[in-house]
Amino acid sequence: MSEVDKGTTQKTGSLAGQVAERIVRARYVLAAAVLALALVLVSGVSLPVLLFLGAILLLAVAAFAPGQAAEEVRSARSEGAETGLSRISGERLAEQLPDPMILFxxxxxxxxANKAARDAFQPLSEDTVLYLRFRAPEMHGLIQGVIADAEPRAxxxxxxxxxxxxxxxxxxxxxxGAGERAxxxxxxxxxxxxxxIDRMRSDFIANASHELRTPLASLRGFIETLQGPARNDAAARERFLQIMQKxxxxxxxxxxDLLSxxxxxxxxxxxxxxxxxLANVxxxxxxxxxxxxNELEMTIERRIPPHPVKVMGDRDELIQVFQNLLENACKYGQSGKRVIVRLEEEEGSAGREIAASIQDFGPGIPSEHLPRLTERFYRVDVETSRAQKGTGLGLAIVKHILTxxxxxxxxxxxxxEGSTFIVRFTAPEMKS
Structure with missing residues (x-):
């Protein structure tokens, strides 16, 4: 027998099997149809009417058989889904949890113990005694309490x-379950x-309160002095009013700065x-x-290209960034007598970059202070900062804008040797 004949035979056998299955599923409907036809023949109904009734019965058979098959298919699918879900291990799900979980x-x-727990509380494995791994009294109390009364707690x-x-x-x-240990x-x-975040918020409020409390205390002191001993002292009044203004x-x-x-x-x-x-900025x-x-006897040297250098940004915010940086360079680098404002286009690790820098030649900053300069209210020298009318928020504002x-x-x-503050932007893509 050829391959084609074998394929035809297999298809015919498969089709015959499907027909047989449908007949078995619709056996009750077919029996009812045969009985109805027998009654019609016995009663002597004419042939046209007989054909009409036969067509209706055949349609009924066709309607019932697929519905029953579809129900069986749905039932099989539902059973398959339940079987698939039952195969999913609880431990496999627990392994995917981002938070540590321990059963004891x-x-x-x-x-x-799931993966997050094993990573967080090394060493931790099965048969580890929790009282030895977590020695804090509050953890012992938590474990003993839930074992004693089975009530949830935290x-x-x-x-x-x-x-x-x-x-x-x-x-x-x-x-x-029955027969299982608790x-x-x-x-x-x-x-x-x-x-x-809560600690940062508390520190921020404490620092802001301190910064406001100091000038307020000064103002109250001078006001009381002017209302009392210096009431008629014109020279003292003039001097105190100048301090109060500052x-x-x-x-x-x-x-x-806080509002910014x-x-x-x-x-x-x-x-x-x-x-x-950015060149214009x-x-x-x-x-x-x-x-x-000029007032500080400083010289600002510009090394800025004559052509436009475009970046994506808010003009007012970028002006605020470079005003803070240049003003700091003039005030704290005053001993160097000059500041260089530079704008360059470079090739960086992430592609073409635009670098704007402010360089001074003042006393410089010790390396241990560099990582914290952009923290709110952080100062290298508190007295110098206050003498230069600094609030301790300028570089924090710069950081937020650049973010x-x-x-x-x-x-x-x-x-x-001085300090250099460099601001780097990714250059915008050029449109063709």
């Missing part, structure tokens, strides 16, 4: 090694980032969509701060 028995011995737990981590630990009893679960929710200006600058930070944080998620000529900033440089602009701030400094 009534003796405090580990029955199972505590805050601090893990020091290998890194400082804060957790919210929840303990609960698990339903045990088991319990510990779930750990990492609270470290939330704690860090303290009021200091508070105003601090409040302005708040506005920047509110729109940090909004991407910039405008194109700005730097020239504008240099022109604006030339009177300050929104997808820019980077690089700080290089050597003690006795």
């Amino acid at each position: 028995d009534s003796g405090g011995m580990v029955l199972y 505590i805050d737990y601090f893990e020091r090694l290998p890194l400082d981590r804060w957790y919210k630990v929840m303990a609960m009893a698990l339903d045990a 088991s319990f679960a510990l779930l750990f929710r990492d609270q470290t980032e939330m704690r860090r 303290q009021a200006d200091r508070m105003a600058r601090l409040i302005d 930070l708040s506005r920047l944080e509110m729109k940090a998620h909004i991407a910039v969509t405008e194109s700005v000529d 730097l020239n504008h900033v240099a022109d604006t701060l030339s009177p300050l440089a 929104r602009h997808r820019g980077r701030l690089v700080i290089r400094s050597q003690v006795g």
